[in-house]
Amino acid sequence: MDRPPGLSVRLKLTLSYAGFVMLAGTLLLVAVLVFYLYYLPAGWINASGNFWIDRRLLLRSFAPFMAAVLVFLMVFGLVGGWFLAGRMLAPLTRITAAARLAANGSLSHRIRLAGAADEFRELADTFDTMLARLQAHVAENQRFAANASHELRTPLAITRTMLEVARTDPPDDLIERLHTVNTRAIDLTEALLLLSRADQRAFTPEPVDLSLLAEEATETLLPFAEKLGITLDTAGEPTPTTGSHALLLQLTTNLVHNAIVHNRPGGTAWTTTRRHPDSVTLTVENTGETLGPAIVATLVEPFRRGSERIRTDHSGVGLGLAIADSITRAHAGALTLTARPGGGLRVSVRLPAR
Template sequence: MDRAPGLSVRLKLTVSYAGFLMLAGVLLLAAVWMFLLRHVPERALLVSSDTPTYGVFPVRSNLLRVFAPRAAAVLAFLLAFGLVGGWILAGRMLTPLTRITNATRLASAGSLSQRIRLPGRTDEFRELADAFDTMLARLEAHVAEQRRFAANASHELRTPLAISKALLDVARTDPGHDTGQLIDRLHAVNTRAIGLTEALLLLSRADQRSFPREPVDLSLVAEEATETLLPLAEKHGVTVETSGDVTPTVGSQALLLQLATNLVHNAIVHNLPEDGTVRVDTGVRPETVVLSVENTGEKLTPQQASTLTEPFQRGTERVHTDHAGVGLGLAIVKTITHAHDGTLTLTPRPAGGIRVTVELPRTTPV
């Protein structure tokens, strides 16, 4: 924003300090003068020791002639002292603000690693500096995550495009190539690219929280997602068990259904080769509602589990399966959960597999 030049805060504080000191000085001198007027008579009888004559001496007028120049000198001293002292005091008071301003300018120029780290005990300036440092740390982490996401998304999108180009080049150089096989492979590649694009759009929509909110029963959402994926579970030989209570919350019906669908889908396709199980539970806590999806499968360490919600992160074995997906399933779950002011927890099971818990704010059903 373009602004007209103005006085600095330090100069304004200096003038304010000096003005207050001058006002205090004027009031003090006025009080002294009023005190003198009350106890000094207007005229006094003067008796000469040399001659036996009497005269009247104007006491107040003489007192005014003596008092006025001294009062002016005092006021001049107070003005100079107030300006110099106010300038120094304002500078010391505004030193933290100067550091905050410099850090802000560096941040606006792209240097997000800069921190204020204002020393001293807690006061308003230090609370502001600490809040700014916290904001910079979160912003730096967010920017780094977005850069990684953009790089990974570019890589993931480039792969199907490169495959499509290679297939078309082969078809152009080899007219006798099997057209049906080429179409099938192009269809599979394009389907994967479309799925990745739709996942990216959904992730962006959830991250921006640009969706209407309405009352949602999380148990019904989980039940719908489970019923939709039952054919996939039967195909993989996975048994799905469901249980739970009414779990009222507020949010987007479509996004929460996508969340539950992603969790159940991951639990089915990343399971044991045979006789796997998936358990879907919903429950109510004093202030939250909970959706948990637990499955059997490969053993994971806590470190491996913590990385699964990052975009395009997949387990080693998962990449080579027919249902490797686009690597955004749990990333979308994480984003939707945070967009609904909830928490997402991934806990590896000792016997293998993982338990994913989504906790959302609870509402009172109407």
């Protein structure tokens, strides 16, 4: 943004300090002069008692002295104010330099301003925190872009290979295979669009009951669960909140679908809702393999299914928990993953109550 040139903050502070010193000195000299002119007799005898001094003579003698003192105060205020302003603004210079580096794309540096807490150090600490979050966000976006490119390239590469083979020896099920690969690519694209929509919070808040969404998601996925031999159990109480009905339904469906897919044969998936004084919770947990804390901590990252989790034909595109986490954050909530002691995963979503 182009701005007209102006005085620096240091020069402004210097002039302010000097002006204040001169004003204080002028008031002091005027007070002394008024005292001599109005609170002493019309004339007084000097120390030897030989002659009288008139007020006009006093004024003529005092004026040069007052001018000299004011010149001294002005020089003193300018020089002292310049060094004092420079010392006071030194932290701001470091913050400005860090901001310039950040504007040029460098997010790895930190100010780390030492000393006791004051306004400048609070600003520096806040700036360091912002840089750390930006660096983490950029790194996350870079990983997401790389993973998304890889996931999108896979079905395209498979399609190209199948078409090249079909030129010489077309298989009987070519159309079915191409349909399967194309469907997976479409599902991945729609999931990416949904994730982008949740991150942008592009929705109109409305009253929503998580318990009703849990029942709807369970009924929708019941045939799929029965096909895999998974038992679904839904219980709880009304949990009114505010948000997007479509996004929260997608969140609930993703969690239940995840609990079905990553389950053991003959296992169970539980969906419960609870209401608290100022919040509501939706909890989805399942039986399954034992998960370590390191794996659980990475499951909300896009395209992360966990190294120990087997990818099947029903495992989706690896964005289920990432979308659920993004939707939760868009609704000012928190998503928590916990490994169950007996195996499986517990996912808890806490949202503000309506």
